Amino acid sequence: MSTQLDEYLEAEIQSMLTDGRIAELGITVQRREHLLVLGGEVESGRRRDEICRQINERFPDVHIVCDIGITRASAPSEVEEIS
Amino acid sequence: MIRIAAVGDVHVDKDVLGRFRPALEELPERADALLIAGDLTRHGTVEEARCFVTEFGGLGVPVVAVLGNHDHQSDQQARVSDVLTESGITVLEGDTTVLELHGHRLGIAGVKGFGGGFAGASASNFGEREMKDFVGTTEVIAERLENALKSIEVDALVALTHYAPVPDTLLGEPLEIYAFLGCYQLGRAIDAAPTALALHGHAHHGSERGRTPGGVPVRNVAHPVIKQAYNVYQLLTEHVDAELVAS
Ligand SMILES: [Fe+2]
Ligand SMILES: [Fe+2]
Secondary structure, eight states: OOOOOSSHHHHHHHHHHHHSOHHHOEEEEEEOOOEEEEEEESSSSHHHHHHHHHHHOOOTTTTEEOOOOEEOOOOOOOOOOOO | OOEEEEEEEOOOOOGGGGSSSHHTHHHHHHSEEEEEESSBSSSOOOHHHHHHHHHHOOOOSOEEOOOGGGTTTTTTTHHOOOOHHHTEEEOOOEEEEEEEETEEEEEEEEEEOOOEETTTTEEEESOOOOOOOHHHHHHHHHHHHHHHHTTTOEEEEEEEESSSSSSSBBBTTTTTGGGGGGHHHHHHHHTTTOSSEEEOOTTTTOSSEEEEEEEEEEEEEHHHHHHSEEEEEEEEEEOOHHHHHHH
């Protein structure tokens, strides 16, 4: 039986992302017709690759695309005056 | 004039080492202090705390932090705090620190904070033991923030939390989880003192700017929100009256 792209799958992925080694609470999971889109941002490329690898491994029959970005960490160019 | 840099939710582990450092090396040219709004680490381990110190330590400006929920994940928050403190970082939890900067006194009161929700959609201290424990925790933490804020007399007072004191800066997060992202009690504590600025993190998908019901500016400095190594805020700007100068 193939994995259903339903709310339970979404919930299972969310709990995989938060419970274990990954510890990412800010990843979004969106269901498209035949695929699952992972979004949000993490702090390193290694972290993104690990997330996608684990989810692909757990659901080999689901087409998963990884749109997770790496948060930029450059110095700011502006100052905000607080009043 | 005082300039403070701030960021939260950097979630440092070995894989982050070196990512922030180039921008942090330039920080002393841009700001007088760095405030960290919690979630310094990924799982709150001592090893990760050491990584944080390697990345954010020894900057040449004071660094003041509160912990976040991630820093509690391994139940090692006391040891995490020790690692930070030993490296010269000030960790606040219900207390304050005062920095003398350019002849001004900058006071910072900090707590991690907790969830509970906001007006019209908040949890109550009622019912099951677990529910009363949850909201009771929120209330105790907010009270500690209020007492800390009221305990110092300074030129500029900043409230530093991990959880959000207002819903404004949660915009972008699912409405259903607002109650896990912050609580109105923190906002009320901030409004009970002459707070100039409130900084928080935790809401990775939230938005940058808001105000408390009492009018205090609130900034969500979670790294994924500000999308740079840190933001810089200027307080106590000296306004020169141009007309007065002319006459
Ligand atoms: Fe975080
Ligand atoms: Fe957090």
